[in-house]
Amino acid sequence: MGKLALGLLLALGFAATSALSLPKYRISPRACPSFTTKPDFEVVPYLGEWFEQKTFPSPFQDHFSCVRARYSPLDDGTVEVYNVATNLDGEPEVILGYAYQANPEAEPGMLSVVFPGTPGGMYAVLDTDYVNYAAVYSCQDLGPLYLEFAWVLAREVNATQEVVDEALSKFEQFQIDISKFYDTQHPASCVYDP
Numbered sequence: 001m002g003k004l005a006l007g008l009l010l011a012l013g014f015a016a017t018s019a020l021s022l023p024k025y026r027i028s029p030r031a032c033p034s035f036t037t038k039p040d041f042e043v044v045p046y047l048g049e050w051f052e053q054k055t056f057p058s059p060f061q062d063h064f065s066c067v068r069a070r071y072s073p074l075d076d077g078t079v080e081v082y083n084v085a086t087n088l089d090g091e092p093e094v095i096l097g098y099a100y101q102a103n104p105e106a107e108p109g110m111l112s113v114v115f116p117g118t119p120g121g122m123y124a125v126l127d128t129d130y131v132n133y134a135a136v137y138s139c140q141d142l143g144p145l146y147l148e149f150a151w152v153l154a155r156e157v158n159a160t161q162e163v164v165d166e167a168l169s170k171f172e173q174f175q176i177d178i179s180k181f182y183d184t185q186h187p188a189s190c191v192y193d194p
């Protein structure tokens, strides 16, 4: 899976095709929790760089470090998604995709993210204050099972505990199990612009 198995968001697009071959530990025998996205979400103040602070382990990849997403406006009204991460060999990897609001009037915080060769994956902004944190979630019902991903993003490379806690509270509010989160490392050796 090499290149495909890259850091933030990639698993989203990948999940739809590979869900049935997932290791069992990733699949929980319940339905997706009900949740809502940020009701007045706006794309423009959300653009720019976000550093991954925490995420759920993905069955598709090892734990990348130095994960950063950059969201930029595209001429057609969609958003370019440029992700960079450092793999276990210490090599930076990048991937380019795009995101769009599936239903901007009714649910502006619900985005779909597309990477090359993958169907769109859910990118639900549970909440963000635009300047410190974002709490992003994705969940897919698979019959009696469900598959979920989650990210705590921050504007700072290393967010303060206060900022991280605020983001975590947004997941807890929907009974999303935050014990699944692990910390994304951002050592001084990170390369964000390879």
Ligand SMILES: *[C@@H]1O[C@H](CO)[C@@H](O)[C@H](O)[C@H]1NC(C)=O
Binding pocket: 157, 158, 186, 187, 188
């Ligand atoms: C982030 O934290 C790591 C671990 O403490 C540290 O090595 C690194 O220099 C920090 N990065 C920034 C940009 O502060």
